[in-house]
Amino acid sequence: MNKKELAGVEAANYVKDGMKVGLGTGSTVYYTIVELGRRVAAGLRIVGIPTSAATEALAKELHIPLTTFQACPRLDLTIDGADAVTPDFQLIKGGGGALLREKLVAAASDQLLIVVDDGKLYDSFANLSIPIEVVPFAWETTAQRIANLGGKWTLREREGVPFVTDNHNYILDTVFDSVADPGRLQDVLKAITGVVETGLFINMADAVIVGRADSVETLSRADSP
Numbered sequence: 001m002n003k004k005e006l007a008g009v010e011a012a013n014y015v016k017d018g019m020k021v022g023l024g025t026g027s028t029v030y031y032t033i034v035e036l037g038r039r040v041a042a043g044l045r046i047v048g049i050p051t052s053a054a055t056e057a058l059a060k061e062l063h064i065p066l067t068t069f070q071a072c073p074r075l076d077l078t079i080d081g082a083d084a085v086t087p088d089f090q091l092i093k094g095g096g097g098a099l100l101r102e103k104l105v106a107a108a109s110d111q112l113l114i115v116v117d118d119g120k121l122y123d124s125f126a127n128l129s130i131p132i133e134v135v136p137f138a139w140e141t142t143a144q145r146i147a148n149l150g151g152k153w154t155l156r157e158r159e160g161v162p163f164v165t166d167n168h169n170y171i172l173d174t175v176f177d178s179v180a181d182p183g184r185l186q187d188v189l190k191a192i193t194g195v196v197e198t199g200l201f202i203n204m205a206d207a208v209i210v211g212r213a214d215s216v217e218t219l220s221r222a223d224s225p
Ligand SMILES: O=C(CO)[C@H](O)[C@H](O)COP(=O)(O)O
Pocket: 024, 025, 026, 027, 028, 029, 080, 081, 082, 083, 092, 093, 094, 095, 096, 097, 098, 099, 102
């Protein structure tokens, strides 16, 4: 198994019969969802809420029963990937563009379990790309306000046109030379009119499963100093 697969498959062990599960987005949690599909076929009873149209399609293909927030306002556990993880369990997410739904689903969950390979572990978010989801209308003025804070942004594109999220917004991939306090940066960015959400997931992750070359390690926030 590759590193992503090791982490992704291990995460499926945390899903117990009867659970309501948030299903993340990306190439690592893909392996979790495939493993859950296998277990559902073998009799595991769960319901899921997907964090993106892509994950919804995958879950349907695997016959994982899905539910809605109307039927199920709280979830037991969400499993998702991340682009960067610091030692104090802060995250950057949104590399796949699903950050808004991912944050909504994570916020509605009792536990957030993150699956990554060991290349996603960083000491700080300085010089890393932080996705910021913005309203398309007047996005240039929103971008200017982000630049005024020192953010070097790039409008995410796909095939030469702006990438549009599942929620019909744009993404500004933004780098800051220094991120001394990610929580403060999140608050300042969210206060800008036109910013819908950021990929900074502050104090949300409860545990991180890290896939390494030949092993898998589970780091738990409860155990950290
Ligand atoms: O936040 C995400 C999508 O919006 C993904 O979870 C994140 O980009 C990690 O993806 P991958 O496991 O493919 O590296």
